[in-house]
Structure formats: structure tokens, C-alpha cells
Amino acid sequence: MRVTIKEVAKLANVSPSTVSRVLTDHPKISQATKERVWKAMKELDYHPNVTARKLATNATKTIGLVLPNDVKLLAENPFFIQVLTGITSYAQAKGYYIMLTNAATEEGEIEALNHLFRSNLIDGVIMTVVRENDQCAKFLNENNHPYVVIGKPNDTDNTLWVDNDNFQAMYEMVNYIIRLGNQKIAFIGGSSALTVTKNRRSGYEMALTNRGIHFDDSLVKSVKFSEAGGYEAAKVLLKDNEIDAIVTTDDLIAVGALKAVKEAKKDIIVTGFNNTPIGNYQNPPLPTVEINAVQLGHYSARLLIEKLTKVESTMNSYIVDTKLIKKA
Amino acid sequence: MRVTIKEVAKLANVSPSTVSRVLTDHPKISQATKERVWKAMKELDYHPNVTARKLATNATKTIGLVLPNDVKLLAENPFFIQVLTGITSYAQAKGYYIMLTNAATEEGEIEALNHLFRSNLIDGVIMTVVRENDQCAKFLNENNHPYVVIGKPNDTDNTLWVDNDNFQAMYEMVNYIIRLGNQKIAFIGGSSALTVTKNRRSGYEMALTNRGIHFDDSLVKSVKFSEAGGYEAAKVLLKDNEIDAIVTTDDLIAVGALKAVKEAKKDIIVTGFNNTPIGNYQNPPLPTVEINAVQLGHYSARLLIEKLTKVESTMNSYIVDTKLIKKA
DNA sequence: GTGAAAGCGCTAACAG
DNA sequence: CTGTTAGCGCTTTCAC
Numbered sequence: 001m002r003v004t005i006k007e008v009a010k011l012a013n014v015s016p017s018t019v020s021r022v023l024t025d026h027p028k029i030s031q032a033t034k035e036r037v038w039k040a041m042k043e044l045d046y047h048p049n050v051t052a053r054k055l056a057t058n059a060t061k062t063i064g065l066v067l068p069n070d071v072k073l074l075a076e077n078p079f080f081i082q083v084l085t086g087i088t089s090y091a092q093a094k095g096y097y098i099m100l101t102n103a104a105t106e107e108g109e110i111e112a113l114n115h116l117f118r119s120n121l122i123d124g125v126i127m128t129v130v131r132e133n134d135q136c137a138k139f140l141n142e143n144n145h146p147y148v149v150i151g152k153p154n155d156t157d158n159t160l161w162v163d164n165d166n167f168q169a170m171y172e173m174v175n176y177i178i179r180l181g182n183q184k185i186a187f188i189g190g191s192s193a194l195t196v197t198k199n200r201r202s203g204y205e206m207a208l209t210n211r212g213i214h215f216d217d218s219l220v221k222s223v224k225f226s227e228a229g230g231y232e233a234a235k236v237l238l239k240d241n242e243i244d245a246i247v248t249t250d251d252l253i254a255v256g257a258l259k260a261v262k263e264a265k266k267d268i269i270v271t272g273f274n275n276t277p278i279g280n281y282q283n284p285p286l287p288t289v290e291i292n293a294v295q296l297g298h299y300s301a302r303l304l305i306e307k308l309t310k311v312e313s314t315m316n317s318y319i320v321d322t323k324l325i326k327k328a
Numbered sequence: 329m330r331v332t333i334k335e336v337a338k339l340a341n342v343s344p345s346t347v348s349r350v351l352t353d354h355p356k357i358s359q360a361t362k363e364r365v366w367k368a369m370k371e372l373d374y375h376p377n378v379t380a381r382k383l384a385t386n387a388t389k390t391i392g393l394v395l396p397n398d399v400k401l402l403a404e405n406p407f408f409i410q411v412l413t414g415i416t417s418y419a420q421a422k423g424y425y426i427m428l429t430n431a432a433t434e435e436g437e438i439e440a441l442n443h444l445f446r447s448n449l450i451d452g453v454i455m456t457v458v459r460e461n462d463q464c465a466k467f468l469n470e471n472n473h474p475y476v477v478i479g480k481p482n483d484t485d486n487t488l489w490v491d492n493d494n495f496q497a498m499y500e501m502v503n504y505i506i507r508l509g510n511q512k513i514a515f516i517g518g519s520s521a522l523t524v525t526k527n528r529r530s531g532y533e534m535a536l537t538n539r540g541i542h543f544d545d546s547l548v549k550s551v552k553f554s555e556a557g558g559y560e561a562a563k564v565l566l567k568d569n570e571i572d573a574i575v576t577t578d579d580l581i582a583v584g585a586l587k588a589v590k591e592a593k594k595d596i597i598v599t600g601f602n603n604t605p606i607g608n609y610q611n612p613p614l615p616t617v618e619i620n621a622v623q624l625g626h627y628s629a630r631l632l633i634e635k636l637t638k639v640e641s642t643m644n645s646y647i648v649d650t651k652l653i654k655k656a
Numbered sequence: 657g658t659g660a661a662a663g664c665g666c667t668a669a670c671a672g
Numbered sequence: 673c674t675g676t677t678a679g680c681g682c683t684t685t686c687a688c
Contacts, residue, residue, distance in 0.1 A: 002448075004665055015675045020667055028673055047446035051388065052665035054379045055680045065428070071413050071622055076605045078403030085399050088430045092440075097449065098428040100393070102416045112420075118375035120330075120681090121425065227609070255609050277404045277606050281555070281583050294399055332681055343659045348683055356657055380681035383664050448665090 003044045012040035023048055054120070062097040063087070063304060064122035066112065066136075068129055069104040076252060078276055079293045083128055083150060086297020094305050106131070110139045117145050124304045126150065126297075130161075132193050148304045150296050152195045160307060162299045162318040166196055169289045169322040170203030173271055174247055176287070176324060178211050182244035182269065185219070188233045188257055189249040192222040200249045200273070219243065223253060230256025238264045245269045251279030254286050275325055285327040295320045331372045340368035351376060382448070390425040391415070391632060392450035394440060394464075396457055397432040404580060406604055407621045411456055411478060414625020422633050434459070438467045445473050452632045454478065454625075458489075460521050476632045478624050480523045488635060490627045490646040494524055497617045497650040498531030501575055501599055504615070504652060506539050510572035510597065513547070516561045516585055517577040520550040528577045528601070547571065551581060558584025566592045573597045579607030582614050603653055613655040623648045 005023075009016045014033060021029050022037045040046075054060050065087065067080060074080050088098050099122055103109035113136065116122045123146065127136060130151035137159065140147045148160035177185055187204045189197040201220065208215050221237065223229030230253035234246060238260060246261070248254040251272035258270045272279040272286035279286040299318040333351075337344040342361055349357050350365045368374075382388050393415065395408060402408050416426050427450055431437040441464065444450045451474065455464060458479035465487065468475045476488035505513055515532045517525040529548065536543050549565065551557030558581035562574060566588060574589070576582040579600035586598045600607040600614040607614040627646040 002446075002665095005667095006665085016665090017667075017676080018674060020665095021674085024667075026673095030673060033674080045446075047443065049383075049665050050447040050449050051379055051382045052448075052680090053667075055377075055383050055682085056665080056667040058680070060379065062427075067413065067416070069413070069417070071410055074409045074413060075406030081402045081409045082399055084428070085395065085397070085402060085430060088395070088428050089397070092429060099390075100412070100416050100426040100428050101420060102413060115375065118330075118373075119378040120380075121378050278609050281606050281610070283611075330681095333683095334681085344682080345660080345684075346658060348681095349658085352683075354657095358657060361657080377681050380664090381683075383666085384681080384683040386664070 002049070003046050004049070005046075007044055008037065008040045008046050011044060012037045058120070059308075060097075060121060060123050061095060062099050062122045063091055063301065064099050064101065064113065064116045064125035066109055066125065066127065067100065067102040069102045069108075076276075076278065077274070079274065079291075080128060082293035083297035083300070086294035086299075087126060087301040088297075090298045090301040091305065094301075096301070096305060106135050109136055113139065113145070114143075117143065123308050124148075126300045126304055130195065132195070146304060146307050148300045148307070150300050152199065154195075156317065158316075160303045160316050162296050162303060162320060164291050164296070164322045165319050166199035166322075167203040167206070169273075169291075169324070170200040170247070170249075171207045172203075172322075172324050173273075173287070173289060174204050174207035175211070176326065177245045177247060177269060177271065178207070178213070180245075180269065183213055184216075184241065184243045185213075185245045185247060186237045186241070186243050187220045187247055188230055188237075188253055189220070189222055190225040190229075190253065197222070197249055204247060225250065225253065227252055227256035227259070229253055230258075231260050233257065234260035234270075235264075238266060238268075243268060245271070247271045249273050251276040251286055251288055254279060254288075255282060258282060258286070287327050288325045290323040290325055292320050292322065330377070331374050332377070333374075335372055336365065336368045336374050339372060340365045386448070387636075388425075388449060388451050389423060390427050390450045391419055391629065392427050392429065392441065392444045392453035394437055394453065394455065395428065395430040397430045397436075404604075404606065405602070407602065407619075408456060410621035411625035411628070414622035414627075415454060415629040416625075418626045418629040419633065422629075424629070424633060434463050437464055441467065441473070442471075445471065451636050452476075454628045454632055458523065460523070474632060474635050476628045476635070478628050480527070482523075484645065486644075488631045488644050490624050490631060490648060492619050492624070492650045493647050494527035494650075495531040495534070497601075497619075497652070498528040498575070498577075499535045500531075500650075500652050501601075501615070501617060502532050502535035503539070504654065505573045505575060505597060505599065506535070506541070508573075508597065511541055512544075512569065512571045513541075513573045513575060514565045514569070514571050515548045515575055516558055516565075516581055517548070517550055518553040518557075518581065525550070525577055532575060553578065553581065555580055555584035555587070557581055558586075559588050561585065562588035562598075563592075566594060566596075571596060573599070575599045577601050579604040579614055579616055582607060582616075583610060586610060586614070615655050616653045618651040618653055620648050620650065 101112045125147045127149040152163045153159045221233040223233045234257035254272035272288040275288045275290040429440045431440045453475045455477040480491045481487045549561040551561045562585035582600035600616040603616045603618040
């Protein structure tokens, strides 16, 4: 049988509650007994039964995490595993556990979340994808379940969130491209409904405008988030226009665009976003933006844990710095 | 307050123990009461408190998962997230939960595992990396903790494991390259101490031998698992020999080798392994091997859960099929 | 086939 | 500062 609080109590010559108190670091407990108890714990190699604690405290100290069920998406975007790493290491350092789920659909996701919360398995959840008109967020709000989202939500005031400053990151990128001597710069983005696309597109437009470059709507394309999307859009752009550069909202899209550029035998600079391995191993390497996904995970966990521990946090969001990667 | 078994009992006009019995699907309980209880549960939207159940049954129905703490490794190798997906979806379907940890070092890993087991947080663990002389495996064995490893272990008889047939996969690849008309085929692998490298190297050697091609030890290189490793090794190979093809044990190594080949302006076929996005987006695309990492995760979870539920499984290992990807 | 009661290992009032 | 006591919500003997 496993060693319990009782054995420790017996060995240390105190009551179980005293042992519990030193476990929870109760303020008024004499140093002397503390040490006696610690000694006993060490001697017996005692590990508290977390399950029992959970039941008694009605707090699981566990954070839920929902992964999209799209293996291809997960495999091509280090984003997820990076976020996951950031969350896990921060949470662990704070004594929190991570419980993983995946779900194929939005309804499945809600079902999974409902189960996890209602079954007392998690205290809060971090959402790695933010959809528009997000039913999960709605569900979580309605049921008062603590959560934080990665990505700018609709209701920025009443939800906890972390994100990059996508506007500024793209603004910088476009400025960089302009300084390189380019004027006619096209934009290929993912779904125009996504907040992230909107923000990056605004940065693009603002950078042009502030440099006195005419913003031409016909140079803006919205595509499916894929290599093929970038390829097709770039082909159209190249056919119809005499452009100097193409900025995109993701390395994967950029890879497709670059392929079209090469096929057209043009010497046009293409930029990516998110600093993925795929982009990194292109030739020439794509200028891109490091979004520090590990940090996103880190701060999302931090925000959630602060909320759960009722730490008076002045913040309900966190902006993680990006870094322009210029490459050769 | 949450709805508990008591309320359900009251509404259904039975005792709490009866409710528990229908929950656990006890054999001798009348259909009539079963249905009354179900109805009550539905009416109250009852969700059993899993924590309480864990405490009572002393089974957590939770599987631990340790990720290496190397973000770069995780980001460049979809392997991990794929394995993770496979595990999660299978486990979930079987009513098991997944708890995630990461650890920076092998000692940290052991510590984490010890904590998770001793604190009654997990019933078993799946190890995603297999080291030689693995201290984690030793620890798990000594403490009788259920686990399965992904990758062929040293002691194949007494541990649960899943893996690809790396020998055969490489054998096929080399055969394919030979049939393409190549004779002088070099081999670049990762650390020669790793079982996976050894197996793939054997497949390479056997394929040559069986085709009557002289096996030349000087054409075999062991490198650090990276693009740079592949690049350097290929440069040496190209300088010293007149070779037709280079097979490698990973897409990342292959990408580096391909770079060297291009620089040398040779027309030499380079093959990868593991079918990663990085390799996929090369030009020309690398012939590679799909290792079906999701399946590896799937079967590892299956093996572990069968062990945990004491299902008399005839198997203590599982070989997941690979697929040769020839590309254009 | 079902109920009563004890107990899983811990925490948290309430006393003193 | 520390011990006593009563649960947390479930499962599981042991009766009947």
C-alpha cells in the first residue's frame, strides 16, 4: 500500500491535519514541527495523493487543452506544439497539470469541454484556435468556465487573451520590403474573416499609405490556408500585374507563391510569416516573422493561472513581441 | 453546487449505491431501475465526479506523456505531434485521459514520472523517445510502472513497444533506388548508437548485398541529426567518390545533403525518411518513407490500455506499416 | 436486485 | 500552534 498522511503523522508524532498543514504551507505552524514532519515525509518517501486533495479542495490544478483534430495542420504548423510546450513548462513550474483532448468538430470540442469541466477534471482551459463567432467561447462564457484564448477575440474586454501585434509585425515587414526598394507590393492572406488576417492586412495597408504608396485593392488576395492557395493567388497576381514583391500571412502560403514566382522566372521577393521550418528550408530562405509561439503559450498559461488563483491581475491580455527575420 | 449521485438517487427513488451501480454497469441491476436512473441523470444533467471516482477506485484512467523539452526538435519533427494525436484520440475513445509533461533532462524526466505515478495522477506512461541505456525505462521497470515505448527497446521481450520495421523500409527504399539504375549508393544516418539508425543501416546493407552490389563502408556516414550534418557528410562523400545516390535516415539530413549536391552541380538522387513537410516542400521533392506516426501513437495507447485493463493481450509489441513515397 | 455503511486520502472548520 | 471531526463524491463489501 502507498504511504499516506497518517503514517507520516504517526512517525512525526503529530496529527494528520498537522501534516496536511505543513503540506499546504499553513502560516502558523512551528518551524520545529514543520521540520519533524518534513523529515518523516522524506523518510517514508511520502507523496501526497493528488486525487484525494482534488476531491477535498474541489480544485483540480489542471488545465485543459484542446487540439484541433487536423493532423496535417498540426504537422505543418509548429505553432501548436510550440504553444503546447510553452503552456506545459509554465504550468508545471506553477504546480499545474495539463490535460489534453482533441475533437474533430466544434460540437465535439464543446462536448469535450463540457465533460472535462462537469466531471471536475479541469479548472480552466486554453483555446489554441480562435474562430469567428466561436461557439466554444460562447459555451465557456455561458457556463462561467475560466479560459484564455490565443489570438485576438471579438470581445477583447471581457475575455482573457494573448496574441502578437499582428498589425505592427506586418507593418514592419512591409516597411522593410519598401526600404529594399520595392513599391508595388502584393498581399496574399488567409481567410479574410479571421482576425489575424485582418490585422496583418491592416498593417500592410498602413505601411503603404504612410510611405505614400498607393494602396491597390486588386493586389490583395485571400486564399485557403495552404501552399496551393499561395501558388494560385501568386499566379494570378503575376499574370495581371508588374509587381515587385509579395507579402503573405504565412510561410506555407509564401512557399506556394514562391513556386509561382520561380515558374514565372521573375525576381520577386516573397515574404512569409510564422518562421516555420518549411519556410526556413526554402531557397532562397523566406524573410518571415517570428511570432514566439512558446511565449504565447507561456503567457496564456500565466493569465489563466492568475485568474484561477484569483491573483489580482491588472491585465486581461498580453501581447507577445514578434521579430522580423530578414534572412540572407 | 454540482449535482451529485445523491440527488440522482433521490429523484430516481433509489439508493446512491444503486446509481453507482448503473454508472459502472453492474450486471445484476434490473432494466427498470436502470432506466429510471438514466432518466434522472439526464433530467439533472448529471456528470459523475471523476476525481471522486479515482479516489474510490484507485485508478486514474489517465495516461502520462513526456515530451522532450527541445522546442526545435519538436517543431521540426511532426513526429511528436502526430504521435500525440494518435494517442489522444485512441485514449479518448477508450475513456482514458491524457496528462502532459515535459522535462529538460533525463533526470528531470524521471522526477516528473515519479511524481506523476507516486501522486496517483497516472496509471501508465508512453515514452516517445527511446534512448540507449535508458534510465527512464530502468526507473519504470524497477518501480513496476506500466509503460510502452515508441521505438524498438533493448529488451524487446519484456517491454511493451511499437515501432516501424525500419530495416524493411530502408531495404525497400534502396531497392527502389537501385531499380532506378543506381549502383553506387551512399548512406547518411543519424547517431549510429540509436537503434533506429542501426536498423535502417542494416536494411541498406542487405539491399545492396542481395542485389550483388559491393557494400563499401566508406560510403556510410553517421552525423548529428540536422541539416548541417547532412550537408557536411554529403560534401565529403561527393568530394571523395563518384556516387549515384544518397539515402538518408531523415528528411532533415536529406535536405542538407541535397543542398550539397546542388552546390556540387551533380545530378544525384537524395532520399529522406519520415515524410516531413520540410522534405515535402523541397525541390525536387524527396523520395521518403511515411512512418505513420499517428498509427504509432494509436497502437502505443492501445497496448498500454490493454495492459492496464489486464486484457489478455497476446502481443507485447506492434509493428506499424511504412510506405515508400516515391514522389515525382 | 437493492440498501446501508464504511472508506479511498486529503483538507478545513472548529475547538482549545 | 495543534488535535478532533466532518466531509469531498464516489465505489464496494456485506447484508437482506
